[in-house]
Amino acid sequence: MGVLHLKINGDDLEVAAPGHWTLLEVLRYRLGLTGSKQGCDKGDCGACTVLLDGKPVLACLTLAATVQGRHVTTIEGLLPAHVAAGGKGADPVQDAFDRCGALQCGFCQSGMMLSARALLNRNPQPSDAEIKDALSGNLCRCTGYTQILQAVELAICEAAGRTPTPRSWERASCADSGAASASDSGERSA
Amino acid sequence: MLRLPKFEVATPKSVGEAIALLAEAGPSAVVLAGGTDLLPNLKHELATPELVVSLGAIRELAGIRLADDGTLAIGAMTTLETVASSELVRARAPALAQAASLVAGPQLRTMGTLGGNVLLDTRCQWINQSYFWRSALGFCLKKDGTKCHVVEGGKKCVAAASNDTAPALMTLGASLALEGPSGKRSVALDDFWVADGIYNKKLAHAELLVEVRIPPLPQGHRGAYGKLRERASIDFPLLGIAARLDVGTDQRVAHADVVVTALAAQPRRVKLVAETLRGVPIDEHELAHAENATLETSAFGRAVRSIAELAEKQCHPLPNVPGDADWRQAMVPVFVRRTLLAAARRAGPVHAD
Numbered sequence: 227m228g229v230l231h232l233k234i235n236g237d238d239l240e241v242a243a244p245g246h247w248t249l250l251e252v253l254r255y256r257l258g259l260t261g262s263k264q265g266c267d268k269g270d271c272g273a274c275t276v277l278l279d280g281k282p283v284l285a286c287l288t289l290a291a292t293v294q295g296r297h298v299t300t301i302e303g304l305l306p307a308h309v310a311a312g313g314k315g316a317d318p319v320q321d322a323f324d325r326c327g328a329l330q331c332g333f334c335q336s337g338m339m340l341s342a343r344a345l346l347n348r349n350p351q352p353s354d355a356e357i358k359d360a361l362s363g364n365l366c367r368c369t370g371y372t373q374i375l376q377a378v379e380l381a382i383c384e385a386a387g388r389t390p391t392p393r394s395w396e397r398a399s400c401a402d403s404g405a406a407s408a409s410d411s412g413e414r415s416a
Numbered sequence: 417m418l419r420l421p422k423f424e425v426a427t428p429k430s431v432g433e434a435i436a437l438l439a440e441a442g443p444s445a446v447v448l449a450g451g452t453d454l455l456p457n458l459k460h461e462l463a464t465p466e467l468v469v470s471l472g473a474i475r476e477l478a479g480i481r482l483a484d485d486g487t488l489a490i491g492a493m494t495t496l497e498t499v500a501s502s503e504l505v506r507a508r509a510p511a512l513a514q515a516a517s518l519v520a521g522p523q524l525r526t527m528g529t530l531g532g533n534v535l536l537d538t539r540c541q542w543i544n545q546s547y548f549w550r551s552a553l554g555f556c557l558k559k560d561g562t563k564c565h566v567v568e569g570g571k572k573c574v575a576a577a578s579n580d581t582a583p584a585l586m587t588l589g590a591s592l593a594l595e596g597p598s599g600k601r602s603v604a605l606d607d608f609w610v611a612d613g614i615y616n617k618k619l620a621h622a623e624l625l626v627e628v629r630i631p632p633l634p635q636g637h638r639g640a641y642g643k644l645r646e647r648a649s650i651d652f653p654l655l656g657i658a659a660r661l662d663v664g665t666d667q668r669v670a671h672a673d674v675v676v677t678a679l680a681a682q683p684r685r686v687k688l689v690a691e692t693l694r695g696v697p698i699d700e701h702e703l704a705h706a707e708n709a710t711l712e713t714s715a716f717g718r719a720v721r722s723i724a725e726l727a728e729k730q731c732h733p734l735p736n737v738p739g740d741a742d743w744r745q746a747m748v749p750v751f752v753r754r755t756l757l758a759a760a761r762r763a764g765p766v767h768a769d
């Protein structure tokens with residue numbers, strides 16, 4: 227058992243944990259930060275994704291002892307970071323996931339949103355292919371991914387002041403789902 | 417939940433310090449780079465070290481530089497993401513950049529290093545499993561058991577070399593700079609492998625991979641990487657194919673090479689590739705405009721086709737990694753052909769998405 231000096235979501239923390247504990251175990255079982263999910267626990271699913279110095283990594287394959295002094299962001303840190311940067315409420319990615327219904331069970335969601343946030347931080351206007359590539363290490367067993375991609379697109383469009391284009395089969399875009407109008411006829415409204 | 421076995425962690429600051437720690441601790445110590453191969457293997461109890469020596473804090477091990485003589489030297493701790501996106505690597509060694517870009521998924525490329533990829537343990541669907549899973553089958557030759565589940569009655573482990581960058585580096589004529597308790601040495605990657613799935617490399621205990629070196633390549637060098645896998649991300653290769661094509665100033669092939677991996681314990685160089693392609697004219701206009709089917713009627717296309725046939729005869733996928741072995745066998749010529757054509761067109765990587 228040793229004392230680890232970790233920077234989690236902007237806080238400097240001292241945590242006692244054995245050397246063979248992963249970052250995921252320290253987050254969940256020492257710090258109570260259970261937003262990072264323990265899925266496969268061996269690198270296959272992306273549910274444990276956190277940001278290390280802003281880049282998405284898998285906490286289940288990271289020894290906590292090796293990230294001392296580096297900045298770790300978990301899903302619990304997204305809203306406070308957004309507020310600290312002058313924003314209101316949840317991170318726009320979280321907000322877009324909520325409004326697009328980009329989840330069912332929610333297990334993949336923390337990792338998905340962190341991968342998306344990291345992408346938008348380094349490239350605010352990614353192409354569809356770049357979005358898919360950035361999320362390709364995060365598995366979702368429920369949604370079929372469509373709403374997830376739409377949520378990221380919504381966050382991108384809103385940041386740029388654009389309205390996302392509704393898809394041909396949509397009654398209305400998730401941006402204004404309250405206002406289904408011309409698309410009721412099944413035609414593309416944009 | 418998959419717990420790691422109990423061990424201590426050391427974070428040395430220099431290569432010398434790391435070697436000393438490893439030498440002193442003996443075989444109960446292992447090296448940790450990005451951890452994306454080692455930690456799943458430890459979670460599966462394929463090894464139970466007492467000390468894990470992390471190279472993460474050794475600055476001198478990361479980075480890409482072009483030496484005065486044109487050698488491209490890539491530090492062992494350079495991440496795959498950095499290798500894949502480096503302009504220097506993309507321009508000089510396209511097959512390597514492409515192979516690195518197709519390893520696993522984005523998070524694993526941010527964590528995984530080139531050194532760790534070169535030194536990746538061999539893979540097999542009967543071994544990359546939890547201790548409990550393996551125990552139900554009575555284990556196997558590679559760890560804790562006495563028989564092989566891939567080759568009935570087999571006396572040798574044929575777990576598959578599955579590192580995407582290895583075949584690319586072999587076509588590039590790369591060598592490894594190693595450093596250990598008895599000093600430094602350099603070994604050609606071609607001579608580094610051993611045909612034994614239990615441990616397929618000539619690396620001594622306490623020896624570190626410091627740098628991967630790619631010798632200067634001729635002006636007309638072209639390369640590509642092709643990867644067969646079930647999903648377009650995350651999965652290890654079911655076949656990995658690196659192709660090299662050097663085109664001379666006379667617009668004829670001066671040198672060519674094809675290396676295939678995910679077969680058995682070491683990557684396999686397809687024989688007679690250079691002989692078949694040498695001197696064959698390259699028609700840039702045709703390459704740029706013709707469909708593959710049309711292209712295949714040209715002298716170059718015919719040579720590519722006969723190399724695909726050679727590869728099919730020489731490469732024999734085994735039921736060691738997931739995916740039907742017959743299907744993988746049938747895909748050998750398809751992927752060899754596509755990867756060579758991609759190299760000629762300065763395109764690639766070749767993969768399903």
Ligand SMILES: Cc1cc2nc3c(=O)[nH]c(=O)nc-3n(C[C@H](O)[C@H](O)[C@H](O)COP(=O)(O)OP(=O)(O)OC[C@H]3O[C@@H](n4cnc5c(N)ncnc54)[C@H](O)[C@@H]3O)c2cc1C
Pocket residue numbers: 268269270446447448449450451452453454455456471492493496518519520521524527528529530531532533534535536537578579580581623624625626650651652653
């Ligand atoms: C879900 C999943 C999918 C994957 N898919 C792929 C794939 O498609 N293709 C692929 O090639 N790999 C794949 N990998 C494996 C792995 O992510 C990569 O091969 C990665 O490059 C390994 O590098 P690392 O730095 O994480 O290695 P580590 O796990 O840290 O090390 C690997 C081995 O090399 C030794 N080692 C590492 N560096 C040195 C050094 N400098 N000196 C001496 N010894 C050293 C370690 O002791 C260990 O035995 C996958 C892994 C996972 C979990």
Ligand code: SF4
Pocket residue numbers: 539540541542543556557558559563564565566567572573574575613736
């Ligand atoms: S090939 Fe697979 S089953 Fe056979 S000994 Fe090697 S790891 Fe075990």
Ligand code: FES
Pocket residue numbers: 263264265266267268269270271272273274275284285286287
């Ligand atoms: S829990 Fe880490 S990748 Fe699945």
Ligand code: FES
Pocket residue numbers: 328329330331332333334335365366367368369
């Ligand atoms: S919402 Fe259930 S796994 Fe994605």
